[in-house]
Amino acid sequence: MTKTHPDLETFFKGSDLTPEKTAALVKEGLEGSDYGELYQERVIWESLAKDQGQYVNISTGNSAAGFGFRIGKGERVGYAYADTFNEAALKEAIAEARLVLDGNEPAAKPQASGSVKQQLYPVSSMLNDMTLAEKIAAMDEIETYVRQLDEKIKNVSLSFQSREQTVHVNAGDQSLVDNRPMTSLRIDVMVEDENGKNEVGYASIGGPMGCKDVFNKAAWQKAAHKAHDMAKTLLVAEDAPSGVMDVVLASGWPAVILHEAVGHGLEGDFNRKGISVYSGKMGTQVANPAVTIVDQGDMPGERGSLHFDDEGIPTQENVLVENGILKAYMHDRQSALLTGEKPTGNGRRESYRDLPMPRMTNTYFRPGNDTPEDIIKSVKDGIYIAEMAGGNVDITSGRFTMQATLAYKIRDGKICEPLKGATLVGEGHEVIKTITKVGNDLKLEKSSGTCGKDGQGVPVGIGQPTILATGMTVGGPK
Amino acid sequence: MTDSRKDFEDQARPLARQLMTYAMNKGENYGITDVRIDITASTEQNSSIENGAVNKNVKGKSWGVSITLYAGDRVMSFHQNTLDRNALCAAIDQNMQVIHLVPENPDKRLLESEKVYKGPPEELDLYDAAAPSSETLIDYAKKIEQAALDVPGIMRTDDTGVSFDDSHRLTMATNGLDRVGSSTTFGAMISVVAQSGNRMETSYDYGSARHFSDMPDPAKIGRTASEKALSKLGATQPQTREATIVLSPEAARSFFASVIEAISGTAVYRNSTFLKDKLGQQVTGNSITIEDDPHIKRGFASRTVDGAGMKADKITFIKDGVLQAFNLNLTAARKLGMDPSGREGGLTNIRILPGNQSPETLMADIKDGFYIKSFQGGGADVNNGSFSRPASGVEIKDGKLTNNAVAGFVVAGNLKDMFMNAVVANDTPALPNTKSSMAAPTTRIDGLKIAGL
Numbered sequence: 001m002t003k004t005h006p007d008l009e010t011f012f013k014g015s016d017l018t019p020e021k022t023a024a025l026v027k028e029g030l031e032g033s034d035y036g037e038l039y040q041e042r043v044i045w046e047s048l049a050k051d052q053g054q055y056v057n058i059s060t061g062n063s064a065a066g067f068g069f070r071i072g073k074g075e076r077v078g079y080a081y082a083d084t085f086n087e088a089a090l091k092e093a094i095a096e097a098r099l100v101l102d103g104n105e106p107a108a109k110p111q112a113s114g115s116v117k118q119q120l121y122p123v124s125s126m127l128n129d130m131t132l133a134e135k136i137a138a139m140d141e142i143e144t145y146v147r148q149l150d151e152k153i154k155n156v157s158l159s160f161q162s163r164e165q166t167v168h169v170n171a172g173d174q175s176l177v178d179n180r181p182m183t184s185l186r187i188d189v190m191v192e193d194e195n196g197k198n199e200v201g202y203a204s205i206g207g208p209m210g211c212k213d214v215f216n217k218a219a220w221q222k223a224a225h226k227a228h229d230m231a232k233t234l235l236v237a238e239d240a241p242s243g244v245m246d247v248v249l250a251s252g253w254p255a256v257i258l259h260e261a262v263g264h265g266l267e268g269d270f271n272r273k274g275i276s277v278y279s280g281k282m283g284t285q286v287a288n289p290a291v292t293i294v295d296q297g298d299m300p301g302e303r304g305s306l307h308f309d310d311e312g313i314p315t316q317e318n319v320l321v322e323n324g325i326l327k328a329y330m331h332d333r334q335s336a337l338l339t340g341e342k343p344t345g346n347g348r349r350e351s352y353r354d355l356p357m358p359r360m361t362n363t364y365f366r367p368g369n370d371t372p373e374d375i376i377k378s379v380k381d382g383i384y385i386a387e388m389a390g391g392n393v394d395i396t397s398g399r400f401t402m403q404a405t406l407a408y409k410i411r412d413g414k415i416c417e418p419l420k421g422a423t424l425v426g427e428g429h430e431v432i433k434t435i436t437k438v439g440n441d442l443k444l445e446k447s448s449g450t451c452g453k454d455g456q457g458v459p460v461g462i463g464q465p466t467i468l469a470t471g472m473t474v475g476g477p478k
Numbered sequence: 479m480t481d482s483r484k485d486f487e488d489q490a491r492p493l494a495r496q497l498m499t500y501a502m503n504k505g506e507n508y509g510i511t512d513v514r515i516d517i518t519a520s521t522e523q524n525s526s527i528e529n530g531a532v533n534k535n536v537k538g539k540s541w542g543v544s545i546t547l548y549a550g551d552r553v554m555s556f557h558q559n560t561l562d563r564n565a566l567c568a569a570i571d572q573n574m575q576v577i578h579l580v581p582e583n584p585d586k587r588l589l590e591s592e593k594v595y596k597g598p599p600e601e602l603d604l605y606d607a608a609a610p611s612s613e614t615l616i617d618y619a620k621k622i623e624q625a626a627l628d629v630p631g632i633m634r635t636d637d638t639g640v641s642f643d644d645s646h647r648l649t650m651a652t653n654g655l656d657r658v659g660s661s662t663t664f665g666a667m668i669s670v671v672a673q674s675g676n677r678m679e680t681s682y683d684y685g686s687a688r689h690f691s692d693m694p695d696p697a698k699i700g701r702t703a704s705e706k707a708l709s710k711l712g713a714t715q716p717q718t719r720e721a722t723i724v725l726s727p728e729a730a731r732s733f734f735a736s737v738i739e740a741i742s743g744t745a746v747y748r749n750s751t752f753l754k755d756k757l758g759q760q761v762t763g764n765s766i767t768i769e770d771d772p773h774i775k776r777g778f779a780s781r782t783v784d785g786a787g788m789k790a791d792k793i794t795f796i797k798d799g800v801l802q803a804f805n806l807n808l809t810a811a812r813k814l815g816m817d818p819s820g821r822e823g824g825l826t827n828i829r830i831l832p833g834n835q836s837p838e839t840l841m842a843d844i845k846d847g848f849y850i851k852s853f854q855g856g857g858a859d860v861n862n863g864s865f866s867r868p869a870s871g872v873e874i875k876d877g878k879l880t881n882n883a884v885a886g887f888v889v890a891g892n893l894k895d896m897f898m899n900a901v902v903a904n905d906t907p908a909l910p911n912t913k914s915s916m917a918a919p920t921t922r923i924d925g926l927k928i929a930g931l
Contacts, residue, residue: 475888475929
């Protein structure tokens, strides 16, 4: 996190460059720019997967490293990347990137920067806190445990991945280094009934943590039961109905609807072009007064947390919508510059091969006063969305789609039979006006969640309390 | 731009040999029986245009080395993006030292040596050695943007981009596999925003080709994107009802992807497809024949051998609605005791053969239905058959397409019935084309649920 970060030297091992020489080249290379930086990255990862009692993948010792140099002037951006880092390669990248300038640029202005306040996740290496033998033994133990839960279990799939991204950002002023761990274990359980019909339930554990946290017995036992219960419920679930109905969304992961239906539309790049359905609406009532939406990259231990973003800006709490009023967009350096705002710590990229863009970090609805039970009780005829897969959005029209994996019918305020195959559609800016009840049970999901934009995937946290949206379109096969 | 094929092979082949020799010699102490090396290299260039000027330029190059070690039936693999022989050998050492911990899995063995194709490559013409300059590419993008903005009613472009990729792969393994291949890919796309009152709608169009000379007229890409965005303005949400749908060739590709998924050998042995017991039986409407041809010149998915080194030849998976073969990768073939399909890594250029009727005839008797231009995500489960996918398109009235745009609704049904009820028209696009490695005709499906208002 500081100039003296021990991992800084790993970027210069075997290179003819020193941190000092690099900083001088970057400073010179950014002359005449409004923004830009050197971004260096090294990712190491390993994965293990077991299916039908056999290891289908064991991969350790993987690594990918490289750098990219970016220069920006207003809307114009030049970028060049390579996987070998040395003086010749950096100079070539700087020259390539600078081709986008026209030669009439004035002297560079100092870029916005800031300091990181607190440690949000472990920054020392955690990939090897267990040996391969221990990981294999843990996977075997989990499989054995799950299989003995129920004789109707016909398959158990386990997929483990641990990844560590080390980044170095130098925007001409300071060298920032961070180490970002991300580990996950997914458990899929297939249950078959007497007629040979089967369904699969799943659950995940993970986040910015080490292998030991994921192979924690209490955690995986809980996940195993959740996956098993989901499969059993799906086996007796009926096809979801179609039509317009009241929808209660469970706390936690179903907040993917917030991410898609609202979050993307509040990203600064869309709004500087005026092509988001929220463009030009700053300061106006865009949602029901019950709704407050926050994107916050500086939450300890959450999936989308970063000490600083991929442009070197420290993350922070950004209140996007407060009591229904649109308060802020999320910016990277470029969209901040072009709209006269400050960067918000939302400039993110998938890897050194990619340009940063305004992206979400941890996005959530602030809790309200209703208990989840009262929210469900208030619905006469509707559905309760317990598990959501994913979705997508067209930010210009606001139209979004969400796929629910497990839902329940609500009748006279009571949760009734389980339903499968429900898809939700709507326009995000209309739906947030119909969110009339927000529960007091905020929950953030950190075990899974990858946001895709322009082909780049980044890990994000999402969260919400139980919420009620009145009158959504639900499509089911019934 | 220059032909980088020779440079690649001059660097990659000696490295692959050294790594293989190193792993086999040193591996004797660790019980190493086989090794596979994959080396890739690519350069990428892409640019965006805004108001006739370049506003984004990206250039990059990458290498990748993947190494798989086999100690009998114990298998480990890793990937690094370095050509540093010492670093790669150190990683080989680390993997060899722990490979005895890996449980055995006989299904992961290399392809049997006698099944490895060692003959000459097919003439596939995937590499454009006379690639144009970046100025030519940028000029192409400018023409797309201009044509899009010339259409009245377009508020602005979101992005107009052009890209060029040059990639190479060399694969070498101790079972005799030894292949090198190169390809180029050109791509161009535009997304635009149309506005009317306080409504905005976005759409896009694109074109892609192995050779730059095969790229479509740039003005057509720009105009098509603008026309698509304009046609969405004023879209309404239909009433919930039962209806017949007709899929555009684009939407049909997405529907037939479910058929392909349902005949995957992996889904068969994992007991997660409702077609698992249907070999030799009717599984779709009888107008449907699906073939996969890896030898199409300049095709996006063309190849001589599959990922395992087996010769890839043309396969008819479904003929007149009857399931002829599953798509079996090596693992699936071994689990099921059948022969692999020669499609390790996936199917290639998929073609749904044309039916007998024109699209007009196909929809002539539809009083009230929907022409689906595209699906937007959603779910199609080939295990339980549950299908519910959001869609957009236009209404069909009295057998004809109307201008009434519809959006924000869900098409729902059961895939088993949908496969059987599907009827195809005679307008399958040729392959290769500038859209996809898959070509499907206009397709009609009766008896679906439309969830809207």
